[in-house]
């Protein structure tokens with residue numbers, strides 16, 4: 001089975017949205033404040049996703065090699081640069097977020113098995129490029145605060161405090177896809193997209209009690225799953241009118257729980273995030289100290305080191321008409337605690353988890369292990385384990401898609417490859 005690894009990189013750069021064939025007033029009308037002379041700058045954060053089979057050392061690729069290639073091909077040329085001048089591609093097509101992602105892909109492809117490039121211009125705006133011609137996607141974020149209760153239908157005995165009226169700061173990510181304009185590099189007018197989300201969703205939900213103020217939820221339980229589904233219905237057609245396609249709604253009820261809806265009837269992806277703190281040492285029992293050092297570098301130091309691992313477990317299910325839920329959340333949380341957090345947290349993986357006395361606990365192998373032990377119990381809850389993502393450090397994470405036949409590109413395109421770290 002394939003594994004996807006994600007490597008983070010960063011660069012600072014400035015750019016200017018202005019086309020020489022247009023007058024100053026036309027540029028201003030088309031690009032707004034971004035056309036202001038002499039331009040503006042961003043702290044860009046880049047995530048490169050690479051796919052491959054695990055090698056004999058439990059890794060997809062040696063990360064220090066990957067780091068060197070990204071540095072040489074991308075961050076060294078772009079860091080502290082003026083993007084309009086640095087690469088000829090940006091004279092042909094403006095250096096929008098989506099176009100920079102596309103060009104970075106093209107420059108890395110000859111060297112790495114890249115399957116996705118995600119570029120954040122700022123924390124609330126990112127673009128994804130997955131190698132599909134001029135097509136890219138763009139995600140914007142916003143938030144709203146609302147009250148809700150899990151009612152009607154649900155018994156307080158089973159659903160406890162959630163049946164009382166309470167509230168959340170919801171964080172919403174809206175992803176749209178489309179063809180980049182060959183000259184402007186844009187798939188959609190960003191300001192118009194932000195207005196559509198504000199007018200159709202935020203104004204309706206913000207500072208409301210969802211059960212009492214939004215008629216759709218009079219008889220439908222306002223679970224995160226149902227809210228995301230409803231928002232998709234509100235946004236799909238206005239976004240179409242802007243010339244792009246709504247491809248995903250991601251709704252966070254908290255930083256530990258979110259859902260993704262990708263427009264496929266009542267199918268929903270629900271993610272629970274948890275954390276465990278463990279020590280590990282990357283070294284193969286059958287290899288010499290020198291060989292382990294050569295393969296795993298500092299990670300092979302004999303007394304080990306540790307991480308706060310962030311684990312994201314994503315399950316796929318259908319929204320139940322009665323409960324509004326895709327999976328029994330209490331049951332899912334219990335599985336993760338019993339199978340993963342309890343055995344791994346505050347332990348030395350190589351010693352305390354029997355599986356890793358024989359297998360090197362690389363992030364990839366840990367993700368495989370978790371995927372294998374959770375798959376059947378999640379099936380018994382009536383859902384499907386869709387993805388395990390393990391974030392080992394802000395720079396490195398890996399992903400496994402156990403339910404997809406071949407962890408292929410389709411699966412990657414269909415779901416978010418990366419989350420904000």
Ligand SMILES: [Zn+2]
Nearest residue numbers: 148162166168
């Ligand atoms: Zn709630």
Ligand SMILES: [Zn+2]
Nearest residue numbers: 280299305307
């Ligand atoms: Zn480590």
